Amino acid sequence: MEHGRRQRTPRPSRIPRTPREKYGEELRLRRTAAELTQEALGEQVVCSPTLISHYEAGRRLPSPDDARRIDRALGTDGFFARWLEDLETKYADHFAAVAELEQQACLIQQFALSIVPGLLQTDDYARAIFRSYRPNHRPEELDRAVVIRTERARILEGLSKPVMWTLLDEAVLRRQVGGPRTMADQLHKIADMAEAGRLRLHVLPFGSGAHALMESLLTLMDFEDSAPIAYVEGLFTGRLMDEPALVSASQTAYALALSDALSQQESLALVRAAAEEHEHGQQ
Known part of the structure; x- marks a missing residue:
């Protein structure tokens, strides 16, 4: 040299x-x-x-x-x-951007009103959901939809990112999707993830009455290098919001609902109890 x-x-x-x-x-x-x-x-x-x-x-x-x-x-x-036109996506148009953002988020806070959030669904639970609104479905179509959803959930395989908060209305625990065994397995999976420290789990019990998120599901995402976003979804549609005022209002609504929820330990106990009830056919 x-x-x-x-x-x-x-x-x-x-x-x-x-x-x-x-x-x-x-x-x-x-x-x-x-x-x-x-x-x-x-x-x-x-x-x-x-x-x-x-x-x-x-x-x-x-x-x-x-x-x-x-x-x-x-x-x-x-x-x-x-x-x-060449940048096709395997997701519905209203959800494609959300799926991309999930991969980059450092914090995801989600609220589910009636069904388990997609990132947490078991294969059998997801299959039952897809079957419910596809009356003329073919097995291969359901298989493909389940694989796509499973691929999304791989972001949770890491040990640290994203940090995940999951807030569930009690209705999510009570509605039996896919039969007793499927429902019990699904709830045990959520509880297992919470106990393993992979997500923070809280449940809004029926007894809490009206709460700030009872009209819609909500997902909040934070990023290391850009502004946070909020996402709400309805039947065959969804809205991704980045306007600061709307994001701030969504964050406030999440905080208010979270303040009415059970503690993590109480939520875990309720989720496990609901799983046992499904297993034994008690409704």
């Missing part, structure tokens, strides 16, 4: 970018070339700067309308709208 010259340390190879990340990077480059801030582009697209940052990070994809507005703002002649 020549005197005075330092030997370079090889750089670690970068993890390959996903198609969404490539889309977002190109958007950032085109925006920068157009000398627009995220705020300025957001004004032209009619969305928040936070949403533009999620697009550029590859966490979310714009809607077709937003992609067309991006093309108009940047003068890209339909480039982003056409590319968007």
